[in-house]
Amino acid sequence: HVQLVESGGGSVEAGGSLRLSCVASGDVPSSYARTWFRQVPGKEREGVAAIDSMGQISYVDSVKGRFVISRDNAKNTHYLQMNNLKPEDTGMYYCAALGATGLPISTLAANHRLLAVGIWGLGTQVTVS
Secondary structure, X not given: OOEEEEEOOEEEOOOXXXXXXXXXXXXXXXXXXXXXXXXXXXXXXXXXXXXXXXXXXEEXXXXXXXXXEEXXXXXXXXXXXXXXXXXXXXXXXXXXXXXXXXXOHHHHHHOHHHHHOOEEOOOEEEEEO
16 A cells, blocks of 8 residues: 655744655655645645656745755655745645656646646645744
């Protein structure tokens, strides 16, 4: 049974930091890109960051310079370090493993077929006040 489990969400004041973790269990291919998305009620899901199997990294413009995505293949885990958090970063954060290499998060997020067959976690809430 393939599963992704997020942790690390919480409530922080603006300017604070959080570190999200996403642990994969089961047969999640190491070739898959590891990603983070977020969603606020009433808005579309937004791709936040991606790191592929070659270590190529991409971010949505609104988090560049503040968020850092990384992955530890030995632990089958990827992370999202979020610094200088803003109220507009509030949302449910989901991790996903997607079957793609060399594509930026903007392209991944627009590929609904790819998202539909991806491996998703259940989400962790981030609230910035």
